[in-house]
Amino acid sequence: MTIELSQKRDQQVGSSESSVRADGWRGWRERLRRGLQQVPECCDRTWQQLKRGLLGVIASEFRQHRRVLPLALAQMMLVADQPLLPTNMSAVASEFEFGEAEKDEKLGGMVSFVFFIVGAIFSLLVGRLADRMRRTTLVCSMMLLGSSGTFANSQVRSFSALLFCRGAVGAATGGLIPASFALIGDMYSPEERPHAIAIVSIVSGLGLSLGQGLAGFMGTAFGWRAPFALVGALGWAVTALLTFALELRAEPAEPAQPAEPASAQPSRQPASTPLNEPSSPRPSSRVSLMKPTVLCICLQGITGCVPWAVIGTFMTDYLATNVHMGVPSATAVLFSFGIGCTTGTVTGGKLGQYLYKKDKRLQGWLMAATVWGGMLPMFCLFALGEAHPFIFHLLALSGGFLASVPPVNAKAVLLNVVATHSRGTVFGVYTIMDDLGKGLGPALVASFVRGMGRQDSFLLGMAFWLPCGLFCALTAFTVPYDDLSDKPEEVSATVNEPGRCA
Structure with a gap:
């Protein structure tokens, strides 16, 4: 009697473990299927973000150097x-x-x-x-x-x-x-x-x-x-x-500056250049x-x-x-x-x-x-x-x-x-x-x-x-x-x- 009960208990435990494994396998397959379905969407979103970022960088570079x-x-x-x-x-x-x-x-x-x-x-x-x-x-x-x-x-x-x-x-x-x-x-x-x-x-x-x-x-x-x-x-x-x-x-990009008195003009010259000396000649x-x-x-x-x-x-x-x-x-x-x-x-x-x-x-x-x-x-x-x-x-x-x-x-x-x-x-x-x-x-x-x-x-x-x-x-x-x-x-x-x- 004891042997029969233990055999039934083992069968129940084995069937429960098999069902757990089957449920786990089905759940893993379902998660994998949903994940694979999301891969194209993720790749598409990543590609769109990368493309927008790249186009933004290119547009910024060309705006900066449009001259x-x-x-x-x-x-x-x-x-x-x-x-x-x-x-x-x-x-x-x-x-x-x-x-x-x-x-x-x-x-x-x-x-x-x-x-x-x-x-x-x-x-x-x-x-x-x-x-x-x-x-x-x-x-x-x-x-x-x-x-x-x-x-x-x-x-x-x-x-x-x-x-x-x-x-x-x-x-x-x-x-x-x-x-x-x-x-x-x-x-x-x-x-x-x-x-x-x-x-x-x-x-x-x-x-x-x-x-x-x-x-x-x-x-x-x-x-x-x-x-x-x-x-x-x-x-x-x-x-x-x-x-x-x-x-x-x-064409001039800035408006002409108002004329200044002649007395104010020498102050624009560099301090290292004497006012009574001509500017140094350019090197050839x-x-x-x-x-x-x-x-x-x-x-x-x-x-x-x-x-x-x-x-x-x-x-x-x-x-x-x-x-x-x-x-x-x-x-x-x-x-x-x-x-x-x-x-x-x-x-x-x-x-x-x-x-x-x-x-x-x-x-x-x-x-x-x-x-x-x-x-x-x-x-x-x-x-x-x-x-x-x-x-x-x-x-x-x-x-x-x-x-x-x-x-x-x-x-x-x-x-x-x-x-x-x-x-x-x-x-x-x-x-x-x-x-x-x-x-x-x-x-x-x-x-x-x-x-x-x-x-x-x-x-x-x-x-x-x-x-x-x-x-x-x-x-x-x-x-x-x-x-x-x-x-x-x-x-x-x-x-x-x-x-x-x-």
Whole structure:
């Protein structure tokens, strides 16, 4: 009897435990089901909050730096012109009946050489004029010349005409840079310049993606001439907008102050300047050009622009033909490179501004570390050969992110060590150094193609980032002695010469 009762009790306990386990399992499944149903809603809410926050940050940045947006759009349209020919190099070579070697020598080397050498000449000429006349007039004139040259590229019927049109666009690009950056230097304080230059670089960098997209997809559908015509027409519209915006800016923003007695005027002069002595003469532009920091920035521009020129001139055609990706897929890889450049420019501008406020020397070390870091993925991209497209996208994205940090900080460093009355000339020389690397780089690499082959020649071009990083590192030692942000004469020069930047 006792045994039967214990067996029944065990059965009841076992059944109750089974029911508890079943209820627990059903409850866990129900909670899991409700949780999974809430995941899309949570993700959607998180995405909406993230999107609103990101759009708010972007809108705030553009409101803060809306003064430079017309200049940024002007640079964007001239940058959009540059990938139109390299992306459709094979189509242009086929129309002009060029062979493979002749295609690289003429369309890759000769066109780039003319583009950047003419740009170097105009950068020095316009840079000197920017220190002596209205910079807004120079900026609008260069933009009109560049847009007309781009549109004329769609109408050429011979290689000589193509060469002439590319030279016109190169002249406009070379002249626009020193005049526009001289204006930016007058608009912002030294602490704000890296961020402002980053905004300009971001917007102008979108021109690279715009040009690549138009050349890769529109060029494939409608022919290589169509992108030139569209970009040229858009450039004319931006020229009109730029002229209107800069003319508004040239008007006085503050009402005229009432006249004061002559006896009160001497009190405005600095106490350190005797009233009976004339103001000290300005240092010449030659003195500014001989500063160690300026020399280092110019030398890093020569060496650092060779890899950029190789990427912009040859990478799309190399991936399309040698890696057998085709023009649309190769253009997509270059688009990933452009995304990396955009994000790297934003990060580099913010980080450079932070490091400059903390220690001016850290900005030079940042440039050196990122230029060497960006060389590695781009070197791997050209050395890889055939591989999964995702690898090429990843290498291009990371290489573009790292390699785009030094340029935005180099321009900010240059603005901070040069007085306002010499900025046009110094930026003209800096543009020449850039153009020297951009022009000689593809020509030099194209001359090596016959003996070394395309892949080894392009790898040699990437190696020019090694000395570029060295010159960037040297600026960490020279900037503390050359920086003018703490000197009152820099502020007074900017305030007392408003007509020059009008």
